[in-house]
Amino acid sequence: MKGYISYFKTVLLSGLQYKTAAIAGICTQFFWGFLQIFIYQAFYAGTGQNTPMDFEKLVTYIWLQQALLTLVFVRIRDESIAKSIKNGTVAYELVRPYNLYIWWFIKCIAGRLAAVTLRSGVLVAVTLFLPAPYNLSLPISFGAFIMFLLNLFLGALIVTAIMVIIHSIAFFTYDDKGIATVIYNFAEILSGTSLPLPLLPTIVQNICLIFPFWLIGDFPFRIYSGDIPVTDGLKYLGLQIFWVVALIFIGAKILKYAMKKVYIQGG
Amino acid sequence: MYINVQNLTKHFKIKVRDKGLVNAIKAFVKPKYRTIKAVDNISFGIEKGEILGFIGPNGAGKSTTIKMLCGIMQPDSGTCVVGNINPFKNRKEYVANIGVVFGQKSQLWWDIPVIESFELLKAIYKIPEEKYEKTKQQLITKLNLQDLLDVPVRQLSLGQRMRCELAAALLHDPDILFLDEPTIGLDAVSKVQLREFIKELNKEKKTTIILTTHDMTDIEELASRVVVIGKGKLLYDGSLNKIKSKFQSTKKLEIIFKNLKAAPKIESKIIEKDNKKVLIEVDTKKESISSIIEKYSRVCQIEDVNIHENNIDNIILEMYKEYEL
Ligand SMILES: Nc1ncnc2c1ncn2[C@@H]1O[C@H](COP(=O)(O)OP(=O)(O)OP(=O)(O)O)[C@@H](O)[C@H]1O
Numbered sequence: 001m002k003g004y005i006s007y008f009k010t011v012l013l014s015g016l017q018y019k020t021a022a023i024a025g026i027c028t029q030f031f032w033g034f035l036q037i038f039i040y041q042a043f044y045a046g047t048g049q050n051t052p053m054d055f056e057k058l059v060t061y062i063w064l065q066q067a068l069l070t071l072v073f074v075r076i077r078d079e080s081i082a083k084s085i086k087n088g089t090v091a092y093e094l095v096r097p098y099n100l101y102i103w104w105f106i107k108c109i110a111g112r113l114a115a116v117t118l119r120s121g122v123l124v125a126v127t128l129f130l131p132a133p134y135n136l137s138l139p140i141s142f143g144a145f146i147m148f149l150l151n152l153f154l155g156a157l158i159v160t161a162i163m164v165i166i167h168s169i170a171f172f173t174y175d176d177k178g179i180a181t182v183i184y185n186f187a188e189i190l191s192g193t194s195l196p197l198p199l200l201p202t203i204v205q206n207i208c209l210i211f212p213f214w215l216i217g218d219f220p221f222r223i224y225s226g227d228i229p230v231t232d233g234l235k236y237l238g239l240q241i242f243w244v245v246a247l248i249f250i251g252a253k254i255l256k257y258a259m260k261k262v263y264i265q266g267g
Numbered sequence: 268m269y270i271n272v273q274n275l276t277k278h279f280k281i282k283v284r285d286k287g288l289v290n291a292i293k294a295f296v297k298p299k300y301r302t303i304k305a306v307d308n309i310s311f312g313i314e315k316g317e318i319l320g321f322i323g324p325n326g327a328g329k330s331t332t333i334k335m336l337c338g339i340m341q342p343d344s345g346t347c348v349v350g351n352i353n354p355f356k357n358r359k360e361y362v363a364n365i366g367v368v369f370g371q372k373s374q375l376w377w378d379i380p381v382i383e384s385f386e387l388l389k390a391i392y393k394i395p396e397e398k399y400e401k402t403k404q405q406l407i408t409k410l411n412l413q414d415l416l417d418v419p420v421r422q423l424s425l426g427q428r429m430r431c432e433l434a435a436a437l438l439h440d441p442d443i444l445f446l447d448e449p450t451i452g453l454d455a456v457s458k459v460q461l462r463e464f465i466k467e468l469n470k471e472k473k474t475t476i477i478l479t480t481h482d483m484t485d486i487e488e489l490a491s492r493v494v495v496i497g498k499g500k501l502l503y504d505g506s507l508n509k510i511k512s513k514f515q516s517t518k519k520l521e522i523i524f525k526n527l528k529a530a531p532k533i534e535s536k537i538i539e540k541d542n543k544k545v546l547i548e549v550d551t552k553k554e555s556i557s558s559i560i561e562k563y564s565r566v567c568q569i570e571d572v573n574i575h576e577n578n579i580d581n582i583i584l585e586m587y588k589e590y591e592l
């Protein structure tokens with residue numbers, strides 16, 4: 001246990017060193033945020049009253065997404081794991097008396113937390129004080145905010161579990177690019193990254209609900225803004241827990257199997 | 268036997284790709300595989316406290332064997348038991364008690380100072396504070412790490428890093444140490460230091476050491492016993508001296524003398540001679556060096572004698588040749 005905690009701290013602290021990358025990231029995220037908001041504004045101006053999501057809620061959704069991008073996006077991948085499989089350095093992970101699944105899980109989540117810690121503060125602080133209607137709104141209620149934090153935490157566990165599955169599959173293919181790309185493209189649509197779920201056609205929305213991706217970011221963001229009532233939040237929180245357990249179970253099984261089959265490279 | 272390897276076998280199935288688009292498509296539809304017998308039915312044992320030199324030409328299967336002995340790769344067949352533990356099946360339990368250095372790879376975390384890597388290893392191996400401090404201090408002194416501790420690993424030179432790697436592998440005071448090419452890329456001074464260190468470690472802590480290397484001086488200095496493999500097969504298991512005497516039958520003998528009356532009659536071939544010295548190639552199986560010296564001592568006044576042994580690299584070369592590697 002002590003080893004896992006130490007590792008978590010180490011990854012988190014070394015992740016916090018990448019300040020230049022964070023500054024560049026923050027700039028891009030502001031740019032994307034505004035770009036999306038202006039596009040939607042033009043779009044909304046043409047559609048009249050009957051919009052699937054209020055403009056303020058949509059803006060809040062977009063800013064939350066940009067602020068928390070490094071935590072919730074499936075596309076953010078820890079290159080070092082794939083690299084260690086490819087060049088065989090993973091051998092050193094296997095000669096340690098720890099559980100590799102937990103180790104990778106910690107690595108992925110600590111890396112994400114470090115990145116989001118560096119970025120989210122500035123984005124939230126600035127966007128809260130932008131002139132309406134371009135600002136990040138406050139949460140709809142205190143209860144919603146607490147629920148949001150809880151959902152976001154579980155969402156982070158879901159996305160991490162998915163990442164570890166992608167990395168474990170790399171053990172068979174020695175490169176996770178292929179499988180990762182397929183999953184990313186799916187995730188892009190199913191997670192609300194390309195379009196918030198309420199803006200998708202009903203049939204696509206229904207498909208989204210089958211998969212875990214929307215529970216990572218889309219769901220917590222909508223709890224925050226009140227697009228989904230807190231009372232419904234509880235129901236989906238159960239679903240989140242189900243997915244966390246299921247994905248961890250699947251990931252651990254795949255990795256265990258992979259460790260039996262793997263050819264450690266190099267030497 | 269402390270480590271017992273029985274009929275250990277590992278075959279790699281690799282995809283074969285021919286050049287060209289048509290072949291690429293063919294390979295995609297119906298991939299062709301080739302099997303490499305990386306380790307082919309190898310058996311040997313290692314006693315506790317022994318230093319075993321594991322040698323063979325490139326691609327012989329040394330690293331593959333080490334990986335199986337470390338418990339990180341599953342053998343296709345055969346067994347390997349270390350002190351009653353099956354390394355692969357009980358990996359977590361087993362690896363707590365071994366140290367590993369793969370010369371080609373780094374076990375230190377790239378971005379953080381060396382000392383933080385050590386602290387992390389302390390937590391991973393659950394090393395008690397006191398023991399950790401003691402071992403750490405010993406390693407720092409012996410490997411001369413004082414000035415390297417605060418440096419991020421990526422800024423270390425290869426030789427500096429290798430010293431840190433060795434320390435990292437030994438912090439938890441393992442019973443077995445695997446060294447896969449630990450001296451690769453090191454300069455002469457670093458090599459000598461490293462060998463001294465390994466020797467001492469083995470003597471003081473009775474650590475069992477399995478070493479692969481292409482530097483035969485490493486083997487000569489460290490290993491009491493060698494296992495030679497080639498193309499996945501075990502070729503030799505025994506003392507280095509035996510290999511030497513088997514593949515080094517000829518030595519060069521140089522005698523420097525004064526007042527040679529008449530050259531004595533010897534069986535060995537004289538390569539060079541003048542009125543001060545003579546150089547003889549001696550086949551030690553046919554004629555002993557001492558008998559030649561004795562013959563010369565009768566007919567002249569010997570001032571000096573030099574014996575040139577075939578160097579170990581050449582001996583190994585001879586051996587690989589004989590085994591057709
Ligand atoms: N991961 C792998 N996948 C496929 N083939 C492999 C793999 N690792 C090793 N091999 C093959 O197995 C054989 C033995 O390789 P190994 O690395 O054990 O050799 P080695 O004795 O350590 O050689 P060297 O002295 O060059 O390090 C080689 O033919 C190599 O090509």
Ligand SMILES: [Mg+2]
Binds near residue numbers: 267330331
């Ligand atoms: Mg090797």
